[in-house]
Amino acid sequence: MPAITLPDGSVRSFDGPVTGTTVAEAIGPGLAKAALAMEVDGKLCDIRQTIHKDAALRFITRKDPESLELIRHDAAHVLAEAVQALYPETQVTIGPSIENGFYYDFYRSEPFSPEDFAAIEAKMHEIVAKAEPFVREVWKRDDAIRFFEDRGEKFKAELIRDLPEDEEISIYRQGEWLDLCRGPHLRTTKDVGNAFKLMKVAGAYWRGDHRNPMLTRVYGTAWRDKKELDAHLHQLEEAEKRDHRRIGKEMGLFHFQEEAVGQVFWHAKGWRLYTALQDYMRRAQTRHGYQEVRTPQLVDRALWEASGHWDKYRHHMFIATVEDENKTLALKPMNCPCHVQIFRHGLRSYRELPLRMAEFGACHRYEPSGALHGLMRVRGFTQDDAHIFCTEDQIADETVRFVKMLHAVYQDLGFEHVRVKFADRPEQRAGSDAVWDKAENALKEACAVAGVEYEHNPGEGAFYGPKLEFVLRDAIGRDWQCGTLQVDLVLPERLDASYIGEDSGKHRPVMLHRAILGSFERFLGILIEQHAGRFPLWLAPVQVVVASIVSDAAPYAEEVAAALREAGLAVEADVRNDKINAKVREHSVARVPVILVVGRREAEERTVAMRRLGTQAQESLSLEEAVTRLKNEATPPDLRKKG
């Protein structure tokens, strides 16, 4: 006699086991029509599922966010049926719903191409129109394996074989077609609707392992209605407009070319942006008690062997040799071993700890070609790297200090939302379990002291120690992992770093590896996308353009530009023989934050007409006032007078 409790608190009793469909019909025809699935005691399931005992029930309609996931998952099934109908030799594997859509991985000797999309989409619409009910069946394991093997579906058979013994093998049918699937699903294929679109094909390794065969993955996006779909497609276009590679080209910030793959040619404007950020970081570091150092680019392999990097990362290092000398050197892929060399140069006292050693370390890594991505993933980059040599007792305090500094920097740079992840020991690692226990516990404790709340990220630590990962969210909601703090008890041991303690004995320091930006290249890529190239004044590559209206005003325009330059601003004078409309347009398109327009009147009165990017308003003010105000406004946030 199940009693069904509904979200409004009301209870309905039934004489015997009932399906969700029956309950919905009992409540009313409107709900019966709208209910796509249901949640029974918090668990999402098919609406046709039978409820045997008392339960809390909530119906899922198109309005509920859960419906999107179901629509997407079902769209993947519809895609798979369509593909097998058109290309019967294709084997199916898996097809989950993902953010904004779904994908399905197929195995086929000839991979699909976007040219096949039109035919596949047409078939999908046919299947949706047929309104085939999704019917759940539970099969015996052996029957299921035999069934799929008989059909030549080796991948599916393998999946079933690998399911845990006690797992129920459920099959979903939609008309003639069926698939192994945990569910749940909508009522019929019709519920998928027509707001879907196939987006791209991509290769993906079977079970995510590069030793396995390559499958063809077809990605699609799916929404509740056409309006949502269009909004999503529009958003994709908007994101494309802020792509840092596009903006970098438009604003003349940097370029890449074949002769230096994965390395940036910074142009004058991009370099101003870069150095503005670097200057800021240098000030922040100095303020927080770091000393800056500089270490060699080319270092003998012996050091990398000692640190353990040679063993693990040799194939990702650029190796250099000299003809006349039988030596192998490597371009440094990281700075830590070099910093240890400075630390161990001469005797260190406990009085020097914590010793915070920073370097804008230029590193090179031979990243796989497929990993390269604009500024975000390059082969030559510069880290805002630092290593804190300290005692175990100082870990907590240093963590507190670092987290504070990191938040201040992110805030100055315009990022408010920061998450923390705790990455613990990976499978392949250096150091004993005892050392790892110690390092992980120390870091956890430090988090507690610093009041840092974190998510767990299992197995993702560095090979020498656990790490905190700082993830920031940008203006359009994307997450970027930038900052990191790593506790390392291994490298000081391997590279024999020591200090003399209070007891006159030798001790091992702890090394904290830390970065806030990560790499300048990547962080600038993020900054470009964050601001869509419209930087705050202190970062803008060209801060002000002084544009003359008539040639008579040209000398005054030059004078205004000179005054601003004297005040430390990046300014250009545009005295070309062109219409003011054209000049304003050109510099607006170039995202110059401030345009000062000067004509005959301004020259006579010694004023400027100020126009801000993104507005049409003009403000007339005296030259002196303009210089004072712009100089103040262009001051980096950390140098601005507070309050």
Add this chain to the structure above:
RNA sequence: GCCCUUAUAGCUCAGUGGUAGAGCAACCGCCUUGUAAGCGGUAGGUCGUGGGUUCAAAUCCUACUGGGGGCACCA
């Protein structure tokens, strides 16, 4: 590295077997101009590179290199 895709003028792109095109930018001239494109003219490309098919290749095939989207990788 693997799969798909792509490469034409400085930029954005059209041209799909029959003598390389447009817009913007550049350069030259005219216009002295009041807040998002004034007008006219000139110049600019061995169509990414190497092979091949063909009477004929930007166009078809093939390899390589770079770019893009994923997968794998990310000390």
